[in-house]
Amino acid sequence: xxxxxxxxxxxxxxxxxxxxxxxxxxxxxxxxxxxxxxxxxxxxxxxxxxxxxxxxxxxxxxxxxxxxxxxxxxxxxxxxxxxxxxxxxxxxxxxxxxxxxxxxxxxxxxxxxxxxxxxxxxxxxxxxxxxxxxxxxxxxxxxxxxxxxxxxxxxxxxxxxxxxxxxxxxxxxxxxxxxxxxxxxxxxxxxxxxxxxxxxxxxxxxxxxxxxxxxxxxxxxxxxxxxxxxxxxxxxxxxxxxxxxxxxxxxxxxxxxxxxxxxxxxxxxxxxxxxxxxxxxxxxxxxxxxxxxxxxxxxxxxxxxxxxxxxxxxxxxxxxxxxxxxxxxxxxxxxxxxxxxxxxxxxxxxxxxxxxxxxxxxxxxxxxxxxxxxxxxxxxxxxxxxxxxxxxxxxxxxxxxxxxxxxxxxxxxxxxxxxxxxxxxxxxxxxxxxxxxxxxxxxxxxxxxxxxxxxxxxxxxxxxxxxxxxxxxxxxxxxxxxxxxxxxxxxxxxxxxxxxxxxxxxxxxxxxxxxxxxxxxxxxxxxxxxxxxxxxxxxxxxxxxxxxxxxxxxxxxxxxxxxxxxxxxxxxxxxxxxxxxxxxxxxxxxxxxxxxxxxxxxxxxxxxxxxxxxxxxxxxxxxxxxxxxxxxxxxxxxxxxxxxxxxxxxxxxxxxxxxxxxxxxxxxxxxxxxxxxxxxxxxxxxxxxxxxxxxxxxxxxxxxxxxxxxxxxxxxxxxxxxxxxxxxxxxxx
Amino acid sequence: xxxxxxxxxxxxxxxxxxxxxxxxxxxxxxxxxxxxxxxxxxxxxxxxxxxxxxxxxxxxxxxxxxxxxxxxxxxxxxxxxxxxxxxxxxxxxxxxxxxxxxxxxxxxxxxxxxxxxxxxxxxxxxxxxxxxxxxxxxxxxxxxxxxxxxxxxxxxxxxxxxxxxxxxxxxxxxxxxxxxxxxxxxxxxxxxxxxxxxxxxxxxxxxxx
Numbered sequence: 001x002x003x004x005x006x007x008x009x010x011x012x013x014x015x016x017x018x019x020x021x022x023x024x025x026x027x028x029x030x031x032x033x034x035x036x037x038x039x040x041x042x043x044x045x046x047x048x049x050x051x052x053x054x055x056x057x058x059x060x061x062x063x064x065x066x067x068x069x070x071x072x073x074x075x076x077x078x079x080x081x082x083x084x085x086x087x088x089x090x091x092x093x094x095x096x097x098x099x100x101x102x103x104x105x106x107x108x109x110x111x112x113x114x115x116x117x118x119x120x121x122x123x124x125x126x127x128x129x130x131x132x133x134x135x136x137x138x139x140x141x142x143x144x145x146x147x148x149x150x151x152x153x154x155x156x157x158x159x160x161x162x163x164x165x166x167x168x169x170x171x172x173x174x175x176x177x178x179x180x181x182x183x184x185x186x187x188x189x190x191x192x193x194x195x196x197x198x199x200x201x202x203x204x205x206x207x208x209x210x211x212x213x214x215x216x217x218x219x220x221x222x223x224x225x226x227x228x229x230x231x232x233x234x235x236x237x238x239x240x241x242x243x244x245x246x247x248x249x250x251x252x253x254x255x256x257x258x259x260x261x262x263x264x265x266x267x268x269x270x271x272x273x274x275x276x277x278x279x280x281x282x283x284x285x286x287x288x289x290x291x292x293x294x295x296x297x298x299x300x301x302x303x304x305x306x307x308x309x310x311x312x313x314x315x316x317x318x319x320x321x322x323x324x325x326x327x328x329x330x331x332x333x334x335x336x337x338x339x340x341x342x343x344x345x346x347x348x349x350x351x352x353x354x355x356x357x358x359x360x361x362x363x364x365x366x367x368x369x370x371x372x373x374x375x376x377x378x379x380x381x382x383x384x385x386x387x388x389x390x391x392x393x394x395x396x397x398x399x400x401x402x403x404x405x406x407x408x409x410x411x412x413x414x415x416x417x418x419x420x421x422x423x424x425x426x427x428x429x430x431x432x433x434x435x436x437x438x439x440x441x442x443x444x445x446x447x448x449x450x451x452x453x454x455x456x457x458x459x460x461x462x463x464x465x466x467x468x469x470x471x472x473x474x475x476x477x478x479x480x481x482x483x484x485x486x487x488x489x490x491x492x493x494x495x496x497x498x499x500x501x502x503x504x505x506x507x508x509x510x511x512x513x514x515x516x517x518x519x520x521x522x523x524x525x526x527x528x529x530x531x532x533x534x535x536x537x538x539x540x541x542x543x544x545x546x547x548x549x550x551x552x553x554x555x556x557x558x559x560x561x562x563x564x565x566x567x568x569x570x571x572x573x574x575x576x577x578x579x580x581x582x583x584x585x586x587x588x589x590x591x592x593x594x595x596x597x598x599x600x601x602x603x604x605x606x607x608x609x610x611x612x613x614x615x616x617x618x619x620x621x622x623x624x625x626x627x628x629x630x631x632x633x634x635x636x637x638x639x640x641x642x643x644x645x646x647x648x649x650x651x652x653x654x655x656x657x658x659x660x661x662x663x664x665x666x667x668x669x670x671x672x673x674x675x676x677x678x679x680x681x682x683x684x685x686x687x688x689x690x691x692x693x694x695x696x697x698x699x700x701x702x703x704x705x706x707x708x709x710x711x712x713x714x715x716x717x718x719x720x721x722x723x724x725x726x727x728x729x730x731x732x733x
Numbered sequence: 734x735x736x737x738x739x740x741x742x743x744x745x746x747x748x749x750x751x752x753x754x755x756x757x758x759x760x761x762x763x764x765x766x767x768x769x770x771x772x773x774x775x776x777x778x779x780x781x782x783x784x785x786x787x788x789x790x791x792x793x794x795x796x797x798x799x800x801x802x803x804x805x806x807x808x809x810x811x812x813x814x815x816x817x818x819x820x821x822x823x824x825x826x827x828x829x830x831x832x833x834x835x836x837x838x839x840x841x842x843x844x845x846x847x848x849x850x851x852x853x854x855x856x857x858x859x860x861x862x863x864x865x866x867x868x869x870x871x872x873x874x875x876x877x878x879x880x881x882x883x884x885x886x887x888x889x890x891x892x893x894x895x896x897x898x899x900x901x902x903x904x905x906x907x908x909x910x911x912x913x914x915x916x917x918x919x920x921x922x923x924x925x926x927x928x929x930x931x932x933x934x935x936x937x938x939x940x941x942x
Contacts, residue, residue, distance in 0.1 A: 032878035035886035036870065036893060038821020038861035045820040182825045182833055182887040182921050231823070231887025232921045264826045460885030460922050618881045622924050626884055629923025654830040654919060662915040662925040 026618035043201040054260035055109040059091035062125035062333040062647030070117040079108035095270030102250040125333040129301035132332040140331035152325040160293025160322030164284025172351035173714040176640040177274040183231020186261035189247040204496025209489035211240025235339035268652035272338025275302035279351035289373040291320040305336025310348030319376040342690035353426035353698040379580040388579035391610030391673035395586040402606035403588035413709015422707025426698035432687030433581030434504025438572040439492035442513035448556030456494035462619035474514035476539035500687025508681035513570025524561035576679035585609035587699035598719030612677040612686040624670035631696020633660035790854040795863025810845035821861035821890040832918030835891035842898035861890035872938040882931035884922030
């Protein structure tokens with residue numbers, strides 16, 4: 001057992017050995033019954049007496065100056081309580097907020113929007129990366145549309161290329177994906193005197209609290225953000241949203257609660273997306289596969305935002321002495337991109353891993369061997385420090401066995417017939433070490449009931465259950481015995497649920513608090529049992545003498561000895577210095593390509609990950625399955641389509657923006673490498689939110705290459721692209 | 734229904750209706766819900782533009798007879814969520830693309846966002862709230878818990894209703910049958926693989942009882 005009791009020591013305590021009874025097993029969610037009976041309350045379901053509906057008037061232009069706004073006709077509509085102008089000057093993307101109303105019901109609010117008179121002076125726009133980079137393209141901001149985003153270099157790429165025996169250069173493209181959480185974005189705002197409470201469909205109650213306080217110029221102490229359940233976020237619900245501020249303003253002005261729910265169309269056009277990336281990689285290698293030089297030029301278009309860097313995987317994963325990276329933002333008149341499950345890494349991995357597949361073919365090498373050839377055990381970027389744990393070699397081994405890797409076409413496209421099979425793989429790196437300083441309180445009541453109170457939130461990963469599992473394990477109880485209280489900014493600080501941070505931040509904080517509670521129970525029980533505290537064991541709903549187990553108190557009776565409720569403060573500590581903490585994984589995919597229709601069917605995906613200790617096998621598997629499914633969906637179907645001539649968005653619904661359904665899903669085999677990282681935290685666990693999303697699209701694209709012998713360097717790999725690629729191949733031969 | 738202009742029926746508000754008729758014909762929960770919602774601001778608050786002539790409907794919701802006056806344009810989903818406080822069915826796309834609002838109409842799965850409430854007159858509606866019998870969950874619900882057949886849970890009520898509809902008429906579904914039955918529902922977290930396993934498990938449980 002870890003002995004650290006919050007002494008503030010710098011290094012992480014030893015992670016406990018795997019004598020856990022609950023941690024690491026498959027534990028069904030403690031709130032499962034709520035979810036399957038429809039009782040889980042989402043922001044969409046919040047309703048108050050006297051509540052008004054807020055609606056937002058949005059710019060119909062991709063770029064325009066607002067000349068005038070007349071709210072009066074809307075205000076005079078019966079049932080409308082107030083109307084606000086929320087934007088002056090220039091609107092820079094379709095769907096940007098212009099004005100808002102609050103009315104007694106949704107229909108009246110919608111009607112009122114139609115009555116608001118806005119005079120626009122429409123201006124020229126550029127919607128796509130290509131258009132925005134053209135000579136003389138309309139300038140989106142006050143500076144040129146193309147701006148340096150990031151650069152990196154080590155060694156000398158020119159020298160590396162001159163040493164190479166094989167050199168290739170390829171360009172890869174990923175298009176704009178939309179998060180489309182099933183629950184559209186929304187907030188309900190209510191003031192009680194000067195205290196604001198907002199129920200928000202958010203991934204971060206704490207950051208929305210801070211953001212709202214700033215936006216409204218009131219103290220954080222006067223803002224409470226609450227949310228019990230949320231229907232998906234994937235990055236689009238991190239941080240404060242502009243409509244939440246509007247809801248708070250409308251509520252303030254009317255003195256009544258105001259609910260704003262965005263429509264699916266609004267969710268398509270103005271709450272973020274994954275930016276598009278055009279990435280050119282050039283590399284040199286020796287005949288044996290040793291990389292001598294690597295360069296990446298990345299252009300990323302995140303609309304009015306800066307887009308995503310895509311270079312981290314290329315900089316970090318493989319051993320290569322000479323690396324050069326240049327990345328540029330390209331501004332356009334669409335809404336700002338936002339973090340989207342593994343921002344940058346998904347795009348960068350699609351390019352990097354696709355490139356390695358092509359390089360392997362050029363070298364006549366097994367693509368898996370090429371990756372192993374350039375394997376490294378330290379972070380190859382700036383730090384050069386060793387990875388604390390890197391189970392990637394094990395991922396390769398288990399994945400290759402799981403998919404039966406030797407079945408692949410030794411030469412890409414070697415198969416015959418109309419339907420061609422192929423195997424492909426891709427590697428993943430991500431952070432996922434969690435955030436030191438995360439807090440959790442464990443309240444032990446005198447009747448033996450236990451509460452864990454933490455300002456985190458469950459975004460669907462099963463955080464409630466994870467907390468219950470850790471507390472129950474440590475106190476010898478069942479997960480159902482723990483009353484988990486989360487989703488409220490009044491609770492002790494925890495980071496937003498993004499970046500695969502939650503499990504390695506919250507888990508260790510809860511563990512810390514529960515260990516303190518166990519120590520205290522041992523002290524009070526020792527007196528009662530007439531033994532030394534060191535001889536007391538807390539397990540199996542009892543507190544007992546380790547030398548004489550029948551000398552025992554029930555957990556309840558031991559808690560009674562505390563006489564009143566006692567709160568134990570837990571904190572996630574700093575990890576040991578001098579090590580890099582990253583997650584690793586490798587996906588192996590099998591596909592079948594119909595060479596007549598161009599349709600790709602994914603048959604099987606073996607997804608292997610090294611994330612330190614797995615806390616709940618059941619929910620961890622779901623994370624992997626979800627990551628693979630989203631990666632498949634992006635690889636085959638997803639793309640936002642805009643119309644440059646009218647400045648509008650074409651596919652703003654879930655019919656025209658296609659996402660994968662049950663029918664598209666192959667056999668998915670999640671595997672976890674047996675691993676614990678004792679240097680990182682008291683549980684030895686890392687995060688899992690992002691990792692399974694990262695290599696999924698790339699592995700499928702590489703399998704397609706292996707099947708048909710021509711690499712499709714752009715996702716989504718829709719049938720038209722597949723057929724064009726096959727045609728090109730035919731013409732070449 | 735378009736002929737009736739709202740102004741004609743200005744006085745026939747939900748509240749006036751309730752005051753006039755007393756509680757007898759309505760389920761107790763419905764009355765308290767509606768009175769609670771309308772009590773504070775009453776008539777002056779009505780969004781008049783949105784009000785059409787109401788029609789009285791009687792239908793069975795989760796085994797209980799309910800009589801309500803609804804506007805002809807109101808969807809079944811809105812009536813379930815806003816009038817009956819049954820918020821399990823979700824409004825995810827509001828145009829029959831995602832299945833988040835799936836309920837059973839006389840045992841058939843429908844997108845309640847695309848069916849008008851008046852069409853439910855005389856019919857039986859089952860929502861996710863009506864599946865469990867007392868403390869005992871429906872086998873599909875239990876299987877979703879056991880298999881972790883969800884993540885954020887927002888689409889789950891719709892998937893569960895689509896699954897129940899399948900198993901009501903097919904006791905031995907193949908994986909392909911299950912995938913087809915669920916293909917009208919979207920799960921953005923992407924947990925289909927676990928849901929299809931859960932439905933297979935539930936089918937097994939239902940065959941035993």
